[in-house]
Amino acid sequence: MSDVNEQAIIEVLRGVRGPDDPQDVVSRGLIQGLQVRNGHIAFTVEVDPERAAHFEPLRKQCEDAVFDMPGVLSVTAVLTAHQEAPTPQKGGAKGGMEGGKGGMQGQEDTGQQQKKTIPGVRAxxxxxxxxxxxxxxxxxxxxxxxxxxxxxxxxxxxxxxxxxxxxxxxxxxxxxxxxxxxxxxxxxxxxxxxxxxxxxxxxxxxxxxxxxxxxxxxxxxxxxxxxxxxxxxxxxxxxxxxxxxxxxxxxxxxxxxxxxxxxxxxxxxxxxxxxxxxxxxxxxxxxxxxxxxxxxxxxxxxxxxxxxxxxxxxxxxxxxxxxxxxxxxxxxxxxxxxxxxxxxxxxxxxxxxxxxxxxxxxxxxxxxxxxxxxxxxxxxxxxxx
Ligand SMILES: Nc1ncnc2c1ncn2[C@@H]1O[C@H](COP(=O)(O)OP(=O)(O)OP(=O)(O)O)[C@@H](O)[C@H]1O
Ligand SMILES: [Mg+2]
The missing domain is CATH 3.40.50.300 (P-loop containing nucleotide triphosphate hydrolases)
Incomplete structure (x- = not known):
């Protein structure tokens, strides 16, 4: 049974920062939604969607740092966005589910949340x-x-x-x-x-x-x-x-x-x-x-x-x-x-x-x-x- 816990993970992540960043990822409030399940760790790295590619090395650094901890079996670190990326051109989203940024983002976040219905789905x-x-x-x-x-x-x-x-x-x-x-x-x-x-x-x-x-x-x-x-x-x-x-x-x-x-x-x-x-x-x-x-x-x-x-x-x-x-x-x-x-x-x-x-x-x-x-x-x- 793995005894790795949230606190220990946060401590390790406090040691992670980008080459030009004055603060570590925890102090910058980038780490969210930490979940620990029997040695399987998941968390998100909250970033500006416009700059997702820029943050990929930092995400990887976070993932590697946690993966090196004793008792950790798997780590899933996901880049995620505070706000949504701008709405793509209609029809521009390609199928294929394993890639791409924000392909099917809904509407822009206008404060007044708009919800996009799924055609044909009643409830x-x-x-x-x-x-x-x-x-x-x-x-x-x-x-x-x-x-x-x-x-x-x-x-x-x-x-x-x-x-x-x-x-x-x-x-x-x-x-x-x-x-x-x-x-x-x-x-x-x-x-x-x-x-x-x-x-x-x-x-x-x-x-x-x-x-x-x-x-x-x-x-x-x-x-x-x-x-x-x-x-x-x-x-x-x-x-x-x-x-x-x-x-x-x-x-x-x-x-x-x-x-x-x-x-x-x-x-x-x-x-x-x-x-x-x-x-x-x-x-x-x-x-x-x-x-x-x-x-x-x-x-x-x-x-x-x-x-x-x-x-x-x-x-x-x-x-x-x-x-x-x-x-x-x-x-x-x-x-x-x-x-x-x-x-x-x-x-x-x-x-x-x-x-x-x-x-x-x-x-x-x-x-x-x-x-x-x-x-x-x-x-x-x-x-x-
Ligand atoms: N009423 C029940 N009686 C017996 N076993 C159950 C019952 N409900 C769920 N289980 C068993 O408990 C385990 C956890 O159930 P399940 O995967 O549905 O939970 P979950 O809340 O979706 O979990 P996770 O948080 O991992 O998504 C499974 O092995 C499932 O078969
Ligand atoms: Mg489940």
């Missing part, structure tokens, strides 16, 4: 968590299955560019095809759900080293350069936490609503508050909280064990004046089916776990409809293209 549901490893991706794929089983046209976008897990959980691999003109990418499909993930574009088990493309640019390409077609709902599996990638996404993408997934532990629940506050700050409606790994039902004796405590998410939802959407038990078969590439809602559609997801999807479906109806009254949707 976007963001699945978020304040903390990593709480089962956000498992929840997202199973909710996608549940929506599809109830007859909706569903898409699933894996925005977790640091640790994409949708391909594995949906049993998909290989590179997606491009449209004949090479301008856009076709999503892959599993169980009737259209899927897109950065994981399709890099080999599995390869630590993802971002060599320059910016985080938001990647996410925007995954959203806007993909031929989603007509969708009733597009689920977005966000990266864990409340860092820049999440915030930028919440500010720029027309999210109909967000759900926050949590386990019942106090520490996870503390982060739920941060997640809820983040969405509120950027005026994204929060549909509620889902408690995952809520309890364990012993398959042989039927005993219900509340391993991480129980009911904490419901209480937090109440405190934070948002809805509690339901609970998903902890069960080996949920994990096994996810690992095997067939989410449990599809593998055991009549089982009690599928029913738990189905129930939550039903509640969310109602909330999506209500939000769309309110949206239509207060701010009629502008149809683009």
């Amino acid at each position: 976007i549901l963001a699945v978020a968590s304040g903390k990593g490893g709480v089962g956000k991706s498992t929840t997202a794929v199973n909710l996608a299955m549940a929506f599809a089983r109830s007859g909706l046209r569903v898409g699933l976008m894996d925005a977790d560019i640091y640790g994409p897990s949708v391909p594995k959980m949906m049993g998909l691999s290989g590179r997606p095809d491009a449209t004949p003109d090479g301008q856009k990418v076709l999503p892959k499909e599993a169980f009737g759900v259209k899927c897109m993930s950065i994981g399709f574009l890099v080999p599995e088990d390869t630590p993802m080293i971002w060599r320059g493309p910016m985080v938001m640019s990647a996410i925007q390409q995954l959203l806007y350069e993909v031929v989603w077609g007509e969708l009733d709902i597009l689920l977005v599996d966000l990266p864990p936490g409340t860092g820049d990638a999440q915030l930028t996404m919440a500010q720029h993408v027309p999210i109909t609503g967000a759900v926050v997934v949590s386990t019942p532990q106090d520490v996870a629940l503390l982060d739920v508050r941060k997640g809820l506050n983040m969405f509120r700050k950027v005026d994204v409606p929060v549909f509620g909280v889902i408690e995952n790994m809520s309890y364990f039902l012993c398959p042989s004796c039927g005993h219900r064990a509340e391993i991480f405590g129980h009911g904490g998410a419901q209480e937090t939802a109440g405190d934070m004046e948002t809805d509690f959407l339901g609970e998903i038990p902890l069960h080996l078969s949920i994990r096994e089916h996810a690992d095997a590439g067939t989410p449990i809602v599809m593998a055991e559609p009549d089982g009690e776990y599928a029913k738990a997801y189905q129930k939550i999807a039903g509640r969310l479906g109602e909330k999506v409809e209500r939000a769309l109806a309110e949206d239509a009254v207060t701010a009629p949707r502008i149809v683009i293209e």
Whole structure:
């Protein structure tokens, strides 16, 4: 088990500065969104988008310095932008998802955030968590299955560019095809759900080293350069936490609503508050909280064990004046089916776990409809293209 921690990483980064810079990267406030997961480190280097190429050597220096630390297994340092690059000429963005700067940036940041809709996509549901490893991706794929089983046209976008897990959980691999003109990418499909993930574009088990493309640019390409077609709902599996990638996404993408997934532990629940506050700050409606790994039902004796405590998410939802959407038990078969590439809602559609997801999807479906109806009254949707 690696014991490298955030503080140690910050200390090392304090030793990094460009040849002509009076201050190190930490003092200049360039290091953001530091995430440490079992020796796998990710952070962003915030730069002026106009000068991204200039900053590439500094990004590399940061990455190398952290990689040399004992206990570090992989480092992902990403150049990212405070503000967006100017809007490119229409049609100028080439397809091909692994490169280029700011290809599909939305509108210029005018202070008044403008959100670019995705043609044909009726609603976007963001699945978020304040903390990593709480089962956000498992929840997202199973909710996608549940929506599809109830007859909706569903898409699933894996925005977790640091640790994409949708391909594995949906049993998909290989590179997606491009449209004949090479301008856009076709999503892959599993169980009737259209899927897109950065994981399709890099080999599995390869630590993802971002060599320059910016985080938001990647996410925007995954959203806007993909031929989603007509969708009733597009689920977005966000990266864990409340860092820049999440915030930028919440500010720029027309999210109909967000759900926050949590386990019942106090520490996870503390982060739920941060997640809820983040969405509120950027005026994204929060549909509620889902408690995952809520309890364990012993398959042989039927005993219900509340391993991480129980009911904490419901209480937090109440405190934070948002809805509690339901609970998903902890069960080996949920994990096994996810690992095997067939989410449990599809593998055991009549089982009690599928029913738990189905129930939550039903509640969310109602909330999506209500939000769309309110949206239509207060701010009629502008149809683009
Ligand atoms: N209800 C559940 N019962 C049993 N195992 C579960 C359950 N939910 C998730 N898991 C397992 O827990 C692990 C973490 O889940 P998952 O990858 O969905 O979490 P995450 O929040 O998306 O993590 P990350 O922060 O790494 O993106 C996986 O191995 C998954 O199969
Ligand atoms: Mg995940």
